[in-house]
Structures are given as structure tokens and as C-alpha cells.
Amino acid sequence: MIWRHLRGGNMASTRSPGEQAADEWAVRNVIVRLAQYADGLGSCEQYAELFTEDAEWLMPNAPRHGRADILEGSLARRAEGTVGPGSNSRHVVASTAVEFSSDDEAVADSYWVYYVETNVAPRVTLVGHYRDTLQRTEDGWKMARREITFG
Numbered sequence: 001m002i003w004r005h006l007r008g009g010n011m012a013s014t015r016s017p018g019e020q021a022a023d024e025w026a027v028r029n030v031i032v033r034l035a036q037y038a039d040g041l042g043s044c045e046q047y048a049e050l051f052t053e054d055a056e057w058l059m060p061n062a063p064r065h066g067r068a069d070i071l072e073g074s075l076a077r078r079a080e081g082t083v084g085p086g087s088n089s090r091h092v093v094a095s096t097a098v099e100f101s102s103d104d105e106a107v108a109d110s111y112w113v114y115y116v117e118t119n120v121a122p123r124v125t126l127v128g129h130y131r132d133t134l135q136r137t138e139d140g141w142k143m144a145r146r147e148i149t150f151g
Contacts, residue, residue, distance in 0.1 A: 003123070005075060008096055009070060009134065013100070013103055013110070014103055016118075017104055020100075021042050022099070023103075023136070023141070024098050024100075024106075025123035026135050026140060026141045027106045028096060028098065028106070028108075029095055029097050029141075030048070030082055030141050030142070030143055031051055031064055031096060031108060031132060032093060032132070033046075034050055034113070034143065034146075035090075035091035035092070035093050037050070037123075038055055038074070038077075038083050038084070038088075038091055038092050039083060039084070039089060039091055040083070040084045040086075040087070043068045043076050044071055044074040044078060044084075045071065047070075047071075047085060048067050048070050048071035048074060049067075049141055050142060050143055051143045051144075052067070052101065052135055052137065052142045052143065052144045053066065053067050053148075054067075054144075055070060055142070055143055055144050055145060056144070056145045056146070057069075057070045057073065057097045057146050057148075058145070058146065058147045058148060059148040060148070060149070065136050071099070076087050076122050086118075087116075088113070088116065088117055088118045088119040089114065089115060089116050089118065090115045090118050090122075091110050091112055091113075091114055092112065092114075092115065093111070093130070094110065094111050094113070095110060095111045096108055096109070096110040097109050097110075103136070104135060104136040105133065105134070105135050105136070105144075106133070106134045106141070107128070107132065107133050108130070108131075108132045108133075108134065109127070109129065109132075110130045110132070110133055111117050111127070112124040112127065112128055112129070112130055113126075113127050116126070126150060127151065128148060128149050128150045128151060129147075129148075129151075130146060130147070130148060131143065131146075131147040131149075132146050132147075133145040133146075141149075
């Protein structure tokens with residue numbers, strides 16, 4: 001099977017079509033789990049474990065570098081009550097496209113919508129785009145870089 005290379009051209013994969021499909025599914029699950037864990041279906045520690053040790057989480061005016069710093073940011077957002085259990089907020093991720101730059105690295109582009117007051121009258125307060133770079137590790141696919149843009 002030939003994969004489209006991110007920089008144009010084609011890349012021959014050493015992985016079988018079934019393995020390639022499983023890789024894409026695993027990448028998509030990391031993206032979805034990040035949203036679910038941010039909203040309280042998992043702990044801040046589970047959220048942080050989805051990142052590589054040296055990951056970058058790049059939100060305008062609030063960048064985080066490294067898994068420990070990303071965990072600290074997750075804990076701070078929960079303490080503020082903007083996300084997590086009881087916040088009545090939801091991250092909805094859609095229109096995800098995944099491309100592989102190698103057998104061990106993927107780049108995904110997704111649109112996201114952030115809802116608040118989901119328990120009474122849900123309303124959208126933010127929308128944007130995620131540009132995610134994921135790497136295959138000994139523990140499976142992990143987020144190495146997340147670039148967050150608004151609008």
C-alpha cells in the first residue's frame with residue numbers, strides 16, 4: 001500500500017494494510033480520548049499520559065512543554081472549573097484527517113467546538129483547529145505536538 005507523504009509524493013509503507021488501518025484508528029482514538037479526558041471521563045494523569053515526555057501543547061498565550069507541564073496545565077484548568085467533572089463543558093472533535101509522514105509518525109488536522117452549560121442550554125463559546133503530530137512509542141501512539149488555533 002502507498003501512503004500519501006505529507007510533503008507531497010508517495011511513501012511506501014512497510015506495514016500491511018491491516019496494520020495501517022489499525023494505526024490510523026489508534027491515532028484517532030488518542031485525539032478523541034484527549035477531548036474526553038479533558039471533559040472528565042478520565043483523570044488529568046490519564047490525559048497527560050497520552051503525550052510523549054517531550055510533547056508540546058501550543059495554545060495561544062498558554063503554551064506547555066513536556067508531559068509534566070502539560071499535566072500541570074490540565075490540573076490548573078480543572079481547578080479553575082473550565083473543564084472536567086462538574087464544568088458542564090464538552091470538547092467535540094470532528095472532520096479529522098490523518099496522514100502519515102512515516103510508519104512511526106502521523107499528522108492529523110481536526111476541527112473542534114467547545115460547548116459550555118451542556119446541562120441546561122448548551123452553547124458554543126469557541127471553535128478552532130487542532131494540528132496534531134503523533135509518534136508511535138513502545139506504549140502505543142502518543143501526542144508529540146498539539147497546535148491549537150481559534151476561529
